Amino acid sequence: MLRTHTCGELNISNVGQEVTLSGWVHNRRDHGGIIFIDLRDRYGITQVKFDPSKNKDVWETADGLRNEWVVSVTGNVVSRPENTTNQKIKTGEIEIEVGRIEVLNKSKVLPFEIKETKSEETNEALRLKYRFLDLRRSELQDLLELKDKYIQYMRDYFHERGFIEVQTPILANSSPEGARDFLVPSRLHPGKFYALPQAPQQFKQLLMVGGVDKYFQVAPCFRDEDPRMDRHYGEFYQLDMEMSFVGQEDVFSVIEPLAINLTNSFSKKTIMNLEEDGRIRRIPWKEALTTYGSDKPDLRFGLEIKPITELVSDCGFAVFKGAIEKGGVVHALKIDGGAEFSRKEIDSLTEIAKGKGAKGLAYISIKENEISSPIIKFLGDGLTGQIIENVGAKKGDIIFFAADEWNTACLSLGAVRNECANMMGLKDKTKAAWCWIIDFPMYSYSEIEEGRIDFEHNPFSMPQGGLESLENKNPLEILAYQYDLVINGFEALSGAIRNHSPEIMYKAFEIAGYSKEEVDVQFGALIRAFEYGAPPHGGSALGLDRVLMVLHDLESIRDIYAFPKDGKGKDLMMDSPSEIEENQLKELYIKNIGIIK
């Protein structure tokens, strides 16, 4: 018998029973005579004691134990003497008087301490190399359990609503749009390759054509792009879903309660910012960019941006005037209490604005006794006063300005807004601010090729107004039934009502410069399927690792993977990626693997 109970469950009601516990030696306290061991497993810690006067042999074994050895002990549960209970642990009222002990395995001295330390206090590369030790921390165990609970909740949620979970292929096709693919050489078809799916996008749409009208999947997705703090390298999971015969609001009505329930059930955050009817706020993409300078705004704080193009259209400041004459805009961002920013802080904000393409960062700082600004002399006192009044600034505030093309003005002030919130501590960790971003544009100008038009987000979305819009409107003004769900400045979910009509599909691609033949080659399966009675459909994909990270304020998305890759895409524990044998390549009909520098 390796165990009859776990180390977390015994209490005063078990006194008198003989039990067997198995686990790791968490800590050992040797008093010369009596020895205490804290025995640990996933469920908790129980103190076991060894008294030399009662059982010398067992005591001698205990004398030789070291941290992280694995032992099994059998003994009686006894209540602790008065004044020796430990309130800090669940089992602190009792202890085990050991009658029999077996050492199940020994352990080398650990490369880092897991007892009484927080994971972030240890070098992360070392933690990742010894992930199996890091996982022994209750911190990480709790996160694995939490993730399990989220996934369980999601699965139940969708099943209750008539969805079925369907597995889509992992060996799929390379897709021309989007992220870099992971390629898998085919042995049966020399010279051809599979690709790991970046998302089950096309498969789930094909399921809709196949009559599976409510699909979901906890879906693995693979993208070969550089990682970030909120983006795990290579592989991640999405809660993917798709429904037939729905419009945008139908999808929202499935997702909204889920987002709200997950927040309330599993996180300590309070949801703020809901509409009066309890719905999550919907913000058109254009408004989000203008007002918050981002398509994933953090709405835990205000700091709204205001266009003042008309107010300053005739001013004497060449930078403002020049931008407006070229068709650009002037936006103003008031930071309450920002007049206290130092020169150095303003310089660093300027760098942030420049990083988003701004040429500089003009400001008006309203100090106690004076207005300090490098641009007042150009604006004049009168216009300065009007601007201050227009943006509602008061003593102690600072106003930042962006004068540029609309896009650059938005994004640069958005970055400044975000950094100011950091500097002023406005990102309240106890709050969760969800919002929908809707009405994404269908197209935008290509950044690669001057004058060319590209899909702004993805080619599968239905343009608002359908074929008529595509035929009659300026492509840059066509909106898509495309939406994101945002929490605290992070994109949690992305989705769309899809384009299910071959005719509209060809036209949409034609505008982005694809011929009918190219569409047939690259998206042949989908188009062909749509020719056989595709139902209208739409759905979404939620980045579940990222949502957990945000709702639980984790330092890194790596924390919620049992075995994460490091920031360079390596698994330090398994030492992958690794070199392979020559004959493995041969089997795949691949020769001359050389690195092109």
Next chain:
RNA sequence: GGAUCCGUAGCGAAAUUGGUUAUCGCGCCUCCCUGUCACGGAGGAGACUGCCGGUUCGAGUCCGGUCGGGUCCGCCA
């Protein structure tokens, strides 16, 4: 591809800004200790200060390069 920060015993940090033998806590080893729970006490081992080069009478400290790691930009339909 670019920017930026970091690298000192097994782990976490310090070294008075270029000055003796590189310090402290935890961990490890030995001994003592019968009610602790981050037990306590005494002693001990353990470092080519990431690596290579330079400046200097003298470098953990300054400079150049390189390797490794974190974060950000690009990228992520």
